[in-house]
Structures are given as C-alpha cells and as structure tokens.
Amino acid sequence: MKRTLSAIALSLACTLPAMAQTYAVTNGRVVTNTSAGIIDDGTVVVRDGDIVAVGANVQIPAGATVIDADGGWITPGIFAPVTQLGLVEVALESSTNDSGADDSPYSVALDVADSFNPAGMHIPTTRVEGITRAALVPSTGHNIFGGRGALINTSGETDSVFDTGSFVFADLSQSGASTAGGSRAAAWTFLEAAFGDTRFYPGRYAAHPEGDALHRYDAAALVDVVRGRMPLMVEVDRAADIRRALRFQAENQPVQLIIHGGAEAWMVADELAAANVPVLIDPISNLPGSFDRIGSTLENAARLHEAGVTVAYTTQTADGYWNARLLPQHAGNAVANGVPWDVAFRSITLTPAEIYGVGARYGALAAGYAGDVVVWNGDPLEVMSAPTHVLIDGEETDMETRQTRLRDRYMDITDDTPYAYRR
Known part of the structure; x- marks a missing residue:
C-alpha cells in the first residue's frame, strides 16, 4: 500500500508542473503601477494564474504560450x-x-x-x-x-x-x-x-x-x-x-x-x-x-x-x-x-x-499579483484604442460577444434584390 501511494505521489509531482498554464506577453509597453513605472519593450510572464516575472529582459519559459503585443500596451486589468x-x-x-x-x-x-x-x-x-x-x-x-x-x-x-x-x-x-x-x-x-x-x-x-x-x-x-x-x-x-x-x-x-x-x-x-x-x-x-x-x-x-x-x-x-x-x-x-x-x-x-x-x-503587474493582463493596440485611455487580448487569473478569455457575432454575421451580406425591395 505504501509503495502504491508513493507511486501516485511521484506521478502527481511529475504531472503538476506540466499542467501549469504559462503565458508570456511580450513586445509591449508595460504599465506596471509599481515603482518600476512603465517599461518599454517589456514582457510579463504569467504561470498558473499568477504573475511571476515582469521586466525588459525576462527569459521566456520553455513551453509558454507567447502573446505578441506587437508594440502595443500591456497593462493590469x-x-x-x-x-x-x-x-x-x-x-x-x-x-x-x-x-x-x-x-x-x-x-x-x-x-x-x-x-x-x-x-x-x-x-x-x-x-x-x-x-x-x-x-x-x-x-x-x-x-x-x-x-x-x-x-x-x-x-x-x-x-x-x-x-x-x-x-x-x-x-x-x-x-x-x-x-x-x-x-x-x-x-x-x-x-x-x-x-x-x-x-x-x-x-x-x-x-x-x-x-x-x-x-x-x-x-x-x-x-x-x-x-x-x-x-x-x-x-x-x-x-x-x-x-x-x-x-x-x-x-x-x-x-x-x-x-x-x-x-x-x-x-x-x-x-x-x-x-x-x-x-x-x-x-x-x-x-x-x-x-x-x-x-x-x-x-x-x-x-x-x-x-x-x-x-x-x-x-x-x-x-x-x-x-x-x-x-x-x-x-x-x-x-x-x-x-x-x-x-x-x-x-x-x-x-x-x-x-x-x-x-x-x-491592479498592478508585479510578481505575486493575479494574472489579470490586458494587451491594447494603443494608449488604453485613448477612445480609439481597444484590447486585443484579455487574461483573467492567468487564463486567456474569449474576445467574442453577442455584438461581435452580429457584426460578423451581417457586415458582408450582399443584397441582390431590386432596390425597391431592400430593407
């Protein structure tokens, strides 16, 4: 019995690190809300729900899912x-x-x-x-x-x-x-x-x-x-x-x-x-x-x-x-x-x-904070900017809404009926 329990424990120990979800959000202007201020061309690493690293020269962990901010802004949620x-x-x-x-x-x-x-x-x-x-x-x-x-x-x-x-x-x-x-x-x-x-x-x-x-x-x-x-x-x-x-x-x-x-x-x-x-x-x-x-x-x-x-x-x-x-x-x-x-x-x-x-x-991007990270295509306080990725508790969320589905459904419809019959 002890040998069986030890085997189970060893199996779990080997499995847990592999199960941890890791994201590396790179190539962006990082607003930390800490004494580190704003980091140009920075990276935020989130593992298993928490932020583990923030900086300009952060090593990206092997196997991490990389989100390229493409020169945009990376901020707390x-x-x-x-x-x-x-x-x-x-x-x-x-x-x-x-x-x-x-x-x-x-x-x-x-x-x-x-x-x-x-x-x-x-x-x-x-x-x-x-x-x-x-x-x-x-x-x-x-x-x-x-x-x-x-x-x-x-x-x-x-x-x-x-x-x-x-x-x-x-x-x-x-x-x-x-x-x-x-x-x-x-x-x-x-x-x-x-x-x-x-x-x-x-x-x-x-x-x-x-x-x-x-x-x-x-x-x-x-x-x-x-x-x-x-x-x-x-x-x-x-x-x-x-x-x-x-x-x-x-x-x-x-x-x-x-x-x-x-x-x-x-x-x-x-x-x-x-x-x-x-x-x-x-x-x-x-x-x-x-x-x-x-x-x-x-x-x-x-x-x-x-x-x-x-x-x-x-x-x-x-x-x-x-x-x-x-x-x-x-x-x-x-x-x-x-x-x-x-x-x-x-x-x-x-x-x-x-x-x-x-x-x-x-509310901040620093080691130990929850992995709430937003990637923006511009200054987040500018009305024409918008998020491209949103992570909550270290999980990337769906960027689809009822409005986006309606937009995608109707934006390319071509109406071939005679003009008098169009609505």
Whole structure:
C-alpha cells in the first residue's frame, strides 16, 4: 500500500508542473503601477494564474504560450469600482432587475452576491473592453441601506465572485432623504439609530426582533461596519453632505467611509484628505443634474488628486450595468482636464483595488499579483484604442460577444434584390 501511494505521489509531482498554464506577453509597453513605472519593450510572464516575472529582459519559459503585443500596451486589468453588472439585464423589466428589493423587510442583510448572474449578457461586452474586476453596488429599497456589496471578475465563470461582504451601501443624498421620510435630517437620524441598534446587538433584541431602526437580522449584518471591519459606502454629492459624512466618521470611530458620487467633493478636498476618506467620482460629471450637483466641474478629479485625496473613477453618468466598459474613456477625460496620465490610469486599476482592500493582489503587474493582463493596440485611455487580448487569473478569455457575432454575421451580406425591395 505504501509503495502504491508513493507511486501516485511521484506521478502527481511529475504531472503538476506540466499542467501549469504559462503565458508570456511580450513586445509591449508595460504599465506596471509599481515603482518600476512603465517599461518599454517589456514582457510579463504569467504561470498558473499568477504573475511571476515582469521586466525588459525576462527569459521566456520553455513551453509558454507567447502573446505578441506587437508594440502595443500591456497593462493590469481595469477595475470598475461601481457597477451593477450581472444584476440587471433590462432595467425596466423587473424580472431581469435584481439590483434592489423595494418590498423586502430586510436591507443591510441583503447580499448582492446572491443576485449576481455570471452569465449576464453585459459581462462579455465589459470584459472585451479591458475590465477584468468590478465591485457590485446594490440599489436601496425601503430605507437608506441597499445591502452588502461584492467583488467580481468578468470571466463569466461560476466562481466569478471573489469577495463578498466587501462593504455596506447607504444612500444619504437627496434620494436617500426622500426614502427616509423627506429630509436629510431624517436620513442621518435613521443612520444614527441603526448604529445605535447595532452597538447593543444582540442584547437589544433579546425580547423582540425589532430595534429603533433595524430588524435584528439587519443589525447583525451591520456589526462589522460599526466595528470598522467593513467599509460603509455612502452616496452623497453636496459639499455639505460630505462634511456631514466626515463628522459622522469622526463621531463613530472606527467606522471606515467610502464616498460615492462626490460631485462637489473638490470643495472639501483638504478635509477628505485629512480624514483619509476615499472618493469614487465620475470625472466627466460636469452638469448640475440636480440641486445636489450645482458645483459639478470637470476639474473635480484634478483638484482632488492635487489635495492628496484617494480617488477612483466610475461611469456614474453613463450607467453602471452596461456601460462600465467606458471607464478608460472617462479616465482619458480626466487626463484632458488636468490629471497626469499615470494618476488617471491608477485610478481605474490599483486605486479601486486598494480602496476595497485587495490592492496587494489586483491592479498592478508585479510578481505575486493575479494574472489579470490586458494587451491594447494603443494608449488604453485613448477612445480609439481597444484590447486585443484579455487574461483573467492567468487564463486567456474569449474576445467574442453577442455584438461581435452580429457584426460578423451581417457586415458582408450582399443584397441582390431590386432596390425597391431592400430593407
């Protein structure tokens, strides 16, 4: 028996290295997002899902699959920090919309990962534009809380969700005020009451499942936020509301805040930097679409970066469930309005990963990072550039979508019918 087990072990030892998938992405301008900067004519080697080497003179392992960037750009995968990918197929068709639950008695306890569909039709169209990671942000229901967010990759595989309970989302903007009873005072009072319920959980619920604001089950889900182990993402745009959020954080230590929206964040940039609160903004949000956004400006991103605020970019103005693919274009607009190129690119790769606590694994090209690698035929922040290859966790992904199949099917059709009969 021992001899048989030894033989099996030896067989496995000989087999495993051969099973490891190795890619060498060569002949490209490598954007590392590390102290190594940008490497001209560089190579990235990925083995068995992880990056193992990055540099200008990297030896290509024997048997590796070589992807020639042909002088293009080699970058980390794009990380979209606010999306509803896989939650919504058609927004106005309720049976295909799992972004929120208006009629549920629960709120904080709702886990968006339970609604995620990795086979959603918008995921391939996002992936082929270079987005490899994304955060799922729920919509609110009957109160200011939407539930718990999650992190996904865009491979479309069944194990696409790689982190759950990543944050709790709450709306403290004008829409949240409306949900809470008609004013911002009502929204903040509800949040304070929810924290009060949670601080005394489970004792407060010994005799009854309802607290001042939250059901017992929701209070249990908020415990990690109150104790600083999970961030609270709050949607606010007005400078006054952002200041109120900063005061809430100071009064409720060790809570960690993430500001989503931030149209007027530039007005309180120094305060955000001092409090070390990150902001998720759309750099092309420049119109006063509501009274919350009177101070919107295309210089929002540049002013926040200059003040030292941690900033990641979103596609809030273009919708998050099917247009997250436009994120590089939005970052390019930030560059056009004063943000240095490397800062803008970091804001859609490594910075969002760091905000969600996974920056040691995603968002950079360095040994030990996940093999999320994108090859572009030009500058990824230029609107006419496009990915030619996308690797997720060291596996090359399919660059075909429903749109590309339709294009290929109809682009070369010749209509020989008389002109009057053509459609």
